Amino acid sequence: MGLRTNPSQRQLRLGEELRKLREASGLSATEAGAHAGLGRAHMSHIETGRTAIPESKLRTLARVYGCASQPYVEALVAMSNATGKGWWSAYRKTLDQRVLDLAELESAASVHRTFDWLYVPGLLQTEAYMRALFSSGHPVADSQTLDTYAEFRLSRQQVLDVDKPPTLHAVIHEAAFHMRFVDTAIMRSQLTHLIEMAKLPHVHIQILPFKATTYPDAMGAPFVILEPAAPELSAVYIEHPVSALFLDDPSQLAQYNDAFESLSSSALAPITACPERVTYAKTESLGLVQHLLYVL
Known part of the structure; x- marks a missing residue:
């Protein structure tokens, strides 16, 4: 699947939230990606909203980042799973x-x-x-x-x-x-x-x-x-x-x-x-x- 050229606001926000969580944890993109089987380039595309992230990998990253708010994590999952079609x-x-x-x-x-x-x-x-x-x-x-x-x-x-x-x-x-x-x-x-x-x-x-x-x-x-x-x-x-x-x-x-x-x-x-x-x-x-x- 090719990279998105015009991510929606939802897609951009999901990537931004994941970047903020990673930076708050003190991990580099390479270090964080290693926990979820994602390379540095792939992490960059996720955090800029240019590509999707599977639910399992999103939950892994949230756990690695130490995100304690389950409602927040579930909301991120819902954003990730949304098709954007309406x-x-x-x-x-x-x-x-x-x-x-x-x-x-x-x-x-x-x-x-x-x-x-x-x-x-x-x-x-x-x-x-x-x-x-x-x-x-x-x-x-x-x-x-x-x-x-x-x-x-x-x-x-x-x-x-x-x-x-x-x-x-x-x-x-x-x-x-x-x-x-x-x-x-x-x-x-x-x-x-x-x-x-x-x-x-x-x-x-x-x-x-x-x-x-x-x-x-x-x-x-x-x-x-x-x-x-x-x-x-x-x-x-x-x-x-x-x-x-x-x-x-x-x-x-x-x-x-x-x-x-x-x-x-x-x-x-x-x-x-x-x-x-x-x-x-x-x-x-x-x-x-x-x-x-x-x-x-």
Whole structure:
């Protein structure tokens, strides 16, 4: 089997984790590989995500490295055994690898935490809202391309509708609802959709109002924190117009987790759908959403 020329984010992360474990153990690639019957070159390809590693050899290396966390080891095994094939595979020839990586990581995460300044997060968008964004952001794109973008995002949203869905916690800045690249009717429908989504027990939506004073220094761009069953394998996905970015350094993860907690603490209480009428002045997210529906 040839070496991978374009490893996925999952494959890169597996190799990176194995390299970190080896370096923490103080072993060289040659020394570690000798325990698992792997040469130095083969170890290098594994640690750069360019080739796979059999489960038995992965478990051998984890034992040699002194890895004591069984859940972590099992998570590494699951990453290694994953085929990378899912509904997103149909888009490999049409969409950027980073977007496909996001879909794969979303499918494996048990917790999603997301913050956005200017847009409603993708997993919470209505089809009309996302199409308006795509049309505005890609004015020269043909209808088929826009259809592809919309279909892909709608497919991503299905992760919230499975038997054991992840927890989604979204903090959205109030500014996102005042942008004029989406017309009023679409925005009103989007706001109503947020109320409906908030009825799901695993979806928590907060609005960060203009009056909030919190401004974490890491928040120059929208981000998503994806946490799988083993928190050590969490990743931050940062959206950027030129190229999306994945971060997994422990210090970076800590920075973004702290920033999200700060944003959540400063945001209004989560949207909660209740039968009684909530006044527009009430200081919670539902009250602000209702106010926006009234003034738009």
